[in-house]
Amino acid sequence: MPQVHDRGGWPTDEPIDREEHVLSDWELRVDAMHNVLSYKGLRRTDEMRRAIESLSPETYEACSYYERWTAALEILLIEKGVVSKEELDLKHAELQG
């Protein structure tokens, strides 16, 4: 069985849904953050792919596209020591009020 992200040739008859969803502000900003960090040499495409591919199959399937990008960004920022998980959790709780 290939890994969850490796979709080529997976058996499915599912038609291709051509409906576009309008991106939320946070999705736009996650995309932009990836790009800004890339310009600053803090993130590379293959690192980002590896991070996404390390998500569990359940999370991978359940997440939307930019949710995966968010999860991957968190993995990379923590791995590189840019932020710690503790401060991120703290900030998260603070924002959630």
Added chain:
Amino acid sequence: MTSNIGNGNDPSQAGHSGHDHAEHPGMAHDEEAGYYAVRARAMESLLVEKGICSPNEIQTMVDRIEARSPADGAKVVARAWSDPAYKSRLLNDPDGALADLGYRMPENSPKLDVVENTESIHYLVVCTLCSCYPRNLLGRPPDWYKSLAYRSRAVVDPRGVMREFGFQVPDSTEVRVLDSTADLRYLVLPRRPDGTEGMSEEQLAELITRDSMIGVSEARSPQTATAS
């Protein structure tokens, strides 16, 4: 599904047990302040606090990404259709040819290949692993390009996929599927439609759709373009 996920890399599950969003991480984008939306804001806040980037830099990047669209790719294709020397340069030295039109690929961007659809060969592009795509020339990929269905099916039934897009590739045409990677992306140079002799580059560009530059369909004919 939520109780025993965990390989250490599931941020959605961490410190979060019993919360509604943990049950449905995939639905969070539609809810106000869903788990990932908050997570993203938290990361942005910390990046700003630590002086790694400013909100303004992020906004500028949002605007820059938003400004890209398939119109950029269409301009390049229209030039290639109109100027054989440019076309051969585009196929052989894409970076140089793109720079001629003012599209400078960022230094760290992956290599771009331009492939030409002809009567005998039709190229179709997919990224089975994720969503690699020539964003500099086409903007963000459409949702369907990133969908699991397209990624699964494009490599085994490309003709069926193209039929779904309303495009029937003649049996006599060989179909080649190109799988993009983090290091190599593709732009398809669609066939120039009949009946377009004498059209200006601007007029031609109107016929060049995003989907024709991915290869799931062909460029519009001038008749279709006028009718729509």
